[in-house]
Amino acid sequence: MRTDDLIDQLATAPTPVRGGAVQRRFLAAAVAAALAALVLCLGWLHTRDDLAQAVGGRMFWMKALYTVLLAAAGFLALERLARPEGVPRKALLFGGVVLAVFLSLAMAQMMMAEPHERMAMLRGQSWTVCAMHILTLALPGLAITLLVLRRMAPTRPMLTGFAAGAFAGAVSATVYGLHCGESTMVFVGVWYTLGVLGTGLLGAIAGRWALRW
């Protein structure tokens, strides 16, 4: 095809694109990811028995705040990485600070506890399944986010895939709080974080082949 013909074709009635299109698509992806995780959580894991009581407690919201902030860092990173040669400097800084603050709090909690209680805090009731549950609930969200990204222009497939995974993982972890009855920062700092980073790793691997255009 001649280039002039191609230009004619592309320029025939171009659909208008509003500003902020990238942000809107990732917000929509976050909503879809949260709904998918919610359906999985309600249908498969069910909510914790004491949910009505728990929502009055501080730890329930502390967990949600941590994972929502991680999701926000993922969102900011994606908003940069979806554009060619985008650098997610602020997002990485933000995510790093959230991680560092929460892990320091968890560490402090661990230090203040009696030595014989520390292992119990770390393991809780569900340390063997927590990260895996978060990762599983995140799978539809990861797929959705990668699909959204495929229509954009990421030029770093692995880093972008990681951001997509961490984003979907953090959304999923927020929803998982409805099921998970663990209530120590130590537990959340280790296993929730591992679930989010594990989904990020999966995203990085998938991104290598899924994010070429």
Place this chain on the structure above:
Amino acid sequence: MTETEARLKALMLLGLDGDAQAYRLLLSLLGGRLRAYFERRMRDAPGDVEDLVQETLMAVHTKRATYDRAQPFTPWAFALARYKLIDHWRRRKVRIAVPLDDYVEVLAAYAPEPGSAMDIDRALETLPQRQRDLVRQVKIEGLSLAEAGARAGVSEGAAKVALHRALKVLGERMRGRADG
């Protein structure tokens, strides 16, 4: 340069709002600049320049939602061009690497550089005696396959198969060495 950028950006913003005429002008102005960009970088394969121009224009169109209106236009468009160029090189490398395997025989048989003669001798040492003799007789002394086969007491066809295998192994050894 900055004047061009201001003009292209203004056209792009109009195009994003659905102005077909401005958008067409943008694409054709950009097409000319992309052609110059790719021509400078593709002197060894000028035939691919137009393909890359078209692929990049297509990317500008399908990925235009990723253009941030607050940012300059030219860096965004050329970031797409760079990605397409790197992608093109990567794909071409694959295309070149595949037929290369078919020529391992040829490459191994005509020792091209003086320095590599020793490497070939050393690689030959690693072959079994019969295969080594076969390669020497046919490729270095110039015997026919039938003659070399007769010396080893096998048919011409068997000699041909054995020689092919030997050269393949040899080629792999040589390449393995080159890869370090």
